[in-house]
Amino acid sequence: MGTIVLKDVQKRFGDVTIIPNANLAIKNGEFVVFVGPSGCGKSTLLRLIAGLEDVSGGEIIIDGSDAAQLPPAKRGLSMVFQSYALYPHMSVRNNIAFGLKMAGMPKPEIEAKVAKAAQTLNLTDYLDRKPRQLSGGQRQRVAIGRAIVRQPKAFLFDEPLSNLDAALRVQMRLEIMQLHQTLGATMIYVTHDQVEAMTMADRIVVLNKGNVEQVGSPLELYNNPDSLFVAGFIGSPKMNFVSGEVAGQYQAQTIGVRPEHIALSSQSGAWEGTIALAEHLGADTFLHIDTKVGGRLTVRAAGEYDQGPGAKIWLTPEKNRIHRFDQNGRAIKNAA
């Protein structure tokens, strides 16, 4: 079991309110990703759930009972830290076994569990090494191993992959997703990475200055953002925003169109512009286009786009892919 419910959770450091009022319900076995700009309180919220920080108010209900006043070890959660936080002078085996040893589990049982975890994580050959004799990816696996042997109700990850290089990150991402399927455990995962958030999450929680801005599946957030903030945060490259006269035509303060939802033509279209920059990624080309209607817009063109900087070009947004926002930045539903 592993349901976690946050009820009116607040956190202040001195006079500074970091989390004004957070409400969230996480179902058993769900993979939830926290995203948001730097400093918005993702780590703080995760640490509140872990018990590494005390709440200033509210309840953290784990499996039906309030755990807000329990010490971290009593909450039955495991955390994987960004810097791995392995014990440097202990072997991999002892690192993984340490939590069980502290819990007073008998030796043979510990050994069996460590062996099983090592097998799951491909660490069997490294059990007698010290952490500093391992690569970054292997260290991260040890940190995960340390988390899984305790059979926690839920796993908490705070940017676990941000110290790894790009290729390893992709691999570890898949391994964590695989692990989630195998264990079926609840996981809460903090990340900066758009791709991690979109691909791993059952549900994404977007945080903005400590407030839960929107919660939903990755595609819900992508297709129906509730606010300008979410629209701008989810998706890469960022959604284009245009306000003023053009937005008025759509009865909105601001309209937003994603770079992948604009068609290009060298002869005719809705908006006229000039290519300022072109980024060639191979599979796609990102064009940065100066337009009269809304300044510089980003457009994704499939494949290698043959026009370079300086070329005149027309843009046409896909009609049913235009997002409309009112003056408070809230989405206006039933897009025109």
Next chain:
Amino acid sequence: MATQQTRLLGKLAVAPSVIVLFLWMIVPLALTIWFSLLRYNLLDPGNESFVWFLNYEYFLTDPAFFAALGNSLKLVFAVLAISIIGGTLLALLLDQAIVGRNIVRLMVIAPFFVMPTVSALVWKNMFMHPVSGLFAWLMKSVGLEPVDWFAQYPLTAVIIMVAWQWLPFATLILLTAIQSLDEEQKEAAEMDGTPPLSYFYYIVLPHLARPITVVILIETIFLLNVFAEIYVTGTGGPAGNLPYLVYFQGLLNFDVGGASAGGIVAVVLANIVAFFLIRMIGRNLEG
């Protein structure tokens, strides 16, 4: 070519200082060795004669030598034990958020800056004096017989004074080490539900292994040389260590040959200690 030339130039450039340092070391050492092979008494000048290893024979068979060696070792081990155990406890305490932490830290460090002679005088006259000392007053005020430290427990008294001087050093080094313990590691231990004693034993102590070896090395070098505290308190008879014995031979018995032999013995002993220490530290610093 260029690199060979620069290498030669480099050697030439450092040569003068290396030569000076070498002479600085070798001349006194050679002279001491030379004196140690002579019958050389200041009361009988002009009658020096070459006696081979007779001085060593006398020095090493003198009961005072074994007493001094024993005192040297007892002093070193006792002060090391006090300063490392006490230093660890103090460092753990100072790492906590106690009130007036900065002032307390400053006070704890202070004894290290007091000259050994001054500290010995202060201890002798203000604390351990059997009539006017603070300890005597405390004993008397609870109705007990005051202890005459330097007569009854001379070595213990010296150990207390020296430990008082070296405890701050160990505390300072160990405190910095404790503060460099990774914050996330502490939190990981918290998540693992580690009770305080286990936390100290499994996480803090291994982290302190290196700084403790460094403290042992540095303190041992200085503790083998303790002299001022013994000289100033006049405990050289019962509590004299090797340096004191060498002083006694040379300047109280006027036996320069015997003192030189004692000096060389002390050098050899110090090198044996250094050999083991360096090996131990080498292992610890690798780990």
